Amino acid sequence: MFIRWSHRSRAYTRPWRRTNEPHRTLIAQLAESRRLDGKSKQRIVAHLGSCREPIETLRHRIWFYKHCDEKLAHLDLSADERTKLAAQLAARVPRPTVQEIAEHNRRAIDALMASFRPDGFAALVKAWNTASEDERQRFLDQLQTNPP
Secondary structure, three states: OEEEEEEEEEOOOOOOOOOOOOEEEEEEEEEEEEEEOOEEEEEEEEEEEEEEOOOOOHHHHHHHHHHHHHHHHHOOOOHHHHHHHHHHHHHHOOOOOHHHHHHHHHHHHHHHHOOEOOOOOEOOOHHHHHOOHHHHHHHHHHHHHOOO
């Protein structure tokens, strides 16, 4: 078995996309090669995942490996085959390190938390994030004495 790579280009836009730019997607499929009537035939065993280019984008690589690992876990592969396939995947799309994943998760949590004030309702947070601890405490004290 081996990884079969292909590309797909999107020149059109979709209304729900944030950008209207065309993009390319790298597709990884698990394939096997067999001989039938003296001719070599390839058969797609599983679609492992796709990664939007540029592949240097961390969130694209995290998403790609999450799906690839899930698909490979469901297949009945030996440890040697799995190691060989993992090396083929990593040769084309670098696997994110543990530190990169932790940093990405921390940024995602910070972005989520930035949309909420400490008292629980959505608000403008840019001023909150740039405020000092004293300014934050004064704001909280003012909220407690004069609720909105």
